[in-house]
Amino acid sequence: MAVYTEISDEQLEAFIASYDLGRVLSCKGIAEGVENSNFLLHVETGHFILTLYEKRVEEKDLPFFLGLMEHLSARGLTCPQPVRNRQGEALGHLCGRPAAIVTFLDGIWHRRPEVRHCAALGEALGKLHKAGVDFKGTRENTLTLAQWPKLFETVAARADDVQQGLKAFIEEELAFLQKSWPTDLPKGVIHADLFPDNVLFLGDALSGLIDFYFACTDFLVYDLAVCLNAWCFEPDGSFNITKGMALFNGYERLRKLQPAEVEALPVLARGAALRFGLTRLVDWLNRPDGAMVRPKDPLEYVQKLRFHRKVGSARELGLLR
Known part of the structure; x- marks a missing residue:
């Protein structure tokens, strides 16, 4: 907002x-x-x-x-x-x-979500995916793999001004994802932007989900990857596997992931990190004059992407099965 x-x-x-x-x-x-x-x-x-x-x-x-x-x-x-x-x-x-x-929905969002909040989020996301099964509308995800190279082209010449070597790093990641992105996973309506500031709580009870303006039709497990990146890293950039476990366990109480989704999760987490790193980079370098808004640091998601490049399986993200 x-x-x-x-x-x-x-x-x-x-x-x-x-x-x-x-x-x-x-x-x-x-x-x-x-x-x-x-x-x-x-x-x-x-x-x-x-x-x-x-x-x-x-x-x-x-x-x-x-x-x-x-x-x-x-x-x-x-x-x-x-x-x-x-x-x-x-x-x-x-x-x-x-x-x-x-x-207007009552509630507050948690800037430092805890394990119990991640569990509640997982359940809410599973509920969203099940509730959306019979929704007749469809919308293409306009910020997925096919669009990322075009988005990067708009700022590639200035990427190294943000961090030395960032241009080559993103180009390498784009090449990997274009080669490795899955093509046949369960699809449905996803929120696609379920960051902590879009999830409201009253006490420990989740009171509502807001800001559906990136919702689209895409891989359901990609929504989990977005949430994993947004909720399960600590302020110092370290990954909290306990939060990841809580997120997945909460989700699978409503909807069990298929084996192909589990296998694809590390690649999707890399893609989700790149997607938000890119849009943050564009906003960082193109802040509108006079806008009452503070751009978010793209390097936060570059750091998360560097973590995911070392991940070999969903178990390392907290999906222990």
């Missing part, structure tokens, strides 16, 4: 007038994240999240995202729900950008 676009009082009031939400009491920008402009909206009927979609989110994909949240909620997964205006539409336009209002 972030703020790239400022909204005037007049623009906001005109937009909200098409909803049955009452008067606007306050609207405050949310500074975290890097993708869209997000605001905590307080109206007479309660608190909501107002999002203006920018950067990598294409308007044609928004019905998929909004429909998915409604589908998952109907099957018992707690996630934000789109608020429809008086015309029954969940998507509108504000300040020249696509915009939507979704319900």
